[in-house]
Amino acid sequence: MLKPNDSWKWYYDHKEDSLMLDLGDDMVFRVSIPTKNLIPCAYDQCVFTVDDATAFQTYKESISHLDISVPRKAELALNAVAASRFHKPMMPKSWFFEARSEGCKPASSDIVTLQTPHGTAKFLVIENCGSASLCMMTEIEPFALSNTKEMAFCDTIKVMNDRMEHHRQEVSLNLAMVG
Structure with a gap:
């Protein structure tokens, strides 16, 4: 599975209309959160912080027992970090x-x-x-x-x-x- 490092960067890609995470080595992760559910600071470029790395590790451990592939676990953990940091508050459904x-x-x-x-x-x-x-x-x-x-x-x-x-x-x- 992916290992976070200090070169990872969050940014908003206006062409793709999506929040992205630059993982370095020509790898980019597209966050699944719809644009309408992002808070304003999601449109600014920012680093993948130590708190993000800690959250990634926590989510990774908690989903380790799920019966899904390793790439899907990485996708889930990265989307969870993005949601914890950039998701707008919403009303319960x-x-x-x-x-x-x-x-x-x-x-x-x-x-x-x-x-x-x-x-x-x-x-x-x-x-x-x-x-x-x-x-x-x-x-x-x-x-x-x-x-x-x-x-x-x-x-x-x-x-x-x-x-x-x-x-x-x-x-x-x-x-x-x-x-």
């Missing part, structure tokens, strides 16, 4: 999701599940804002929110915490009986 009996109090980088009448998907928590959290979808396949609306990999949505559950990773232990 919790009506798409079913309330859970207890809900949860997620922290940044937690993996949670959200359920609609169409299925269940895993999300990465970008920021907990008290009673609601900004979440990024981790599923590769599109996830139906309703009959007419769906989310794609790395799309963000803000959801009330009473709609989410902590993701429980199934761990298989290979134990041998001795004796």
Whole structure:
């Protein structure tokens, strides 16, 4: 997976109408956040900070168990860093999701599940804002929110915490009986 360094730079590409991250060595990452969801400072060139590198490492560790490819994990982690730094505040859209009996109090980088009448998907928590959290979808396949609306990999949505559950990773232990 990628290793952040002090030559990485955020910039806005007006031709591509997108926030980009210059990774050096002729590699550029295009952030998936729509322009309408970016805060004003996203249009200024700035360095990939130590805080960004720390966030990248935190997200990378929290998604390490997900069943997606290494390049997709890098994409998810970089988009999560971009969202944590440059995403505009948004109102919750919790009506798409079913309330859970207890809900949860997620922290940044937690993996949670959200359920609609169409299925269940895993999300990465970008920021907990008290009673609601900004979440990024981790599923590769599109996830139906309703009959007419769906989310794609790395799309963000803000959801009330009473709609989410902590993701429980199934761990298989290979134990041998001795004796």
